[in-house]
Amino acid sequence: TMVPAHTACALLSLAPLLVLGVPPIWTQPEQVHLSYPGVPGSMLVTWTTFNKTESMVEYGLLGSRLFDMSTKGDVALFVDSGVEKRKMFIHRVTLTGLKPAATYVYHCGSDVGWSDMFSFTALNDSSSFSPRFAFYGDLGNENPQSLARLQKETQLGMYDVILHIGELPDNARIGDVFMTQIQSIAAYVELNFLSAIFGCTESLWYSWNLGSAHIISLSTEVYFYLEFGLELLFNQYEWLKKDLEEANKPENRAVRPWIITMGHRPMYCSDDDQDDCTKFHSYVRLGRNDTKPPAPGLEDLFYRCGVDLELWAHEHTYERLWPVYGDKVCNGSKDQPYVNPKAPVHIITGSAGCREKTDRFNPNPKEWSAFRSTDYGYTRMQLVNATHLYLEQVSDDQYGKVIDSIWVVKERHGFSAWS
Template sequence: MCIIVMFVQDNGRIGDEFMRQIESIAAYTPYMTCPGNHEWVANFSQYRSRFSMPGDTESLWYSWNIGPAHIISFSTEVYFYLEFGLDLLFTQYQWLRSDLEVRMGRNDTTPPAPGLEDLFYQYGVDLELWAHEHTYERLWPVYNYKVLNGSSEEPYVNPKAPVHIITGSAGCREKHDGFIPHPRDWSAFRSSDYGYTRMHVINHTHLYLEQVSDDQYGKVIDKMMLVKEKHGAHAWS
């Protein structure tokens, strides 16, 4: 599980209380964490002091292998809280590029600016999971505002761009975020139900993902099978 704690409020006391409440589960259930916008106070200092994830980056970003999957956890918050300087932004970008280069087994030319879309596209990232928005949305494979499906019949079979899933519907006292009235071409499915996402990496080529609605008592409201028969950079595939 991924834990997001509201350390920003009451000098971390809200976060402390939350951590006490989940002790009985967190003590026995493996979990991974990543910082979000609620952890920004004092340059994420409370988050850094509480968690110990792999690597030597104070748990702010890291990667690990599980079965056939290589999973990267990183922070988009470094693009927003620039009052703390640009060091975190550029350090994370350089780390991301190095991590992807190792996975690809080559050193490609990547953009010098610390943007993410070109980086993930060129290094062939298959799936990108995002949160923050208190909703769920599945996108068609998309890059540079263009839908790049594998085919019209099987859009997620050998897609020509990364697949984006926005899964932030676990619940929040701020309630749901609204959708724009008319979705863009790359929006395949969206829902404002509270719920959660399950993902199963079946093997080196197949990944199954489904969205479960808590509002509908555990009903699976969306599902997708992502198939990549050949892994590699989208830009040169």
């Protein structure tokens, strides 16, 4: 089950009321966002309040009578792990029986406070569906440079899904502001969160199907925060192994030929900040030998299971790699490197906007580095069909210009495609 990340309730919009001495509305829904629970015909609506209230979504088909359907859900107490130990309530309501590709209008809350009115389009559960994605990482609340462009494009209906590949704030008040900022995206289109911080999600790893793809979200933090328990690392590895084995069964791979992973910290990168991915012996890629027992890395597993595309963030840059395995380029051919590539394709997109500004690159990258940019921006993707996938990078610094694009073409998927 996929559960969106760490949420809390923002007070900034209530500042004028506080100044006047009028108490804020503790029952007012904040930080509304959508996510896909992985079951066809469903959508999960999540929001927060500071007081405990009912959890209700009223909704209806666009063009029909408003709010002629309603669904109740659950509310859970969340206590901020910071110094303030603030309490807030997280509401979750799962809508079911939605018509594929139909547009719904909804609001959420209770009779003591309702959200604004939003709309969404239910996901098409057909394997021939060609979903359009935007994805990015490290969108900071202090410098969310790409946010305005993403807001507009989302509300124009350009995307079916948005993937947030970490990094989410670990401070509750900062998290409040961040979640409020992205409501203008997340309340209109399904937003998958990948948290880079422990404790923000009830599930640190999960998978789901969309169109011709099986998409896997994983935690790279299990390789770095061993104080939370080494068993997390091994549990995830075993889960990944079973999930990939299931996805590779001939009957499943025939329907969902593309396997795409999303994780926060990359296996490879050419930044000069001495992060894990800048080292040959990357923990994420090769595992750790300083644990008992030694911890396995992910590169061999993903290669054996024929993962097609690996999406990463963390580095505050954009970098596209040639198909790579074992630190070596494995292009399909000299002239068409992404046509029938001989290894997974890696994309790093961590420059949506961050307080620390974009990173610097190593002036002498390894041969697997194909294209690099320090512009703020984000990535678009379309799963066109079972054989063709399109990717492009948008520069916000250059007013939405597409600065990089590739087609990945695969006539075969799975481990046999590498030979």
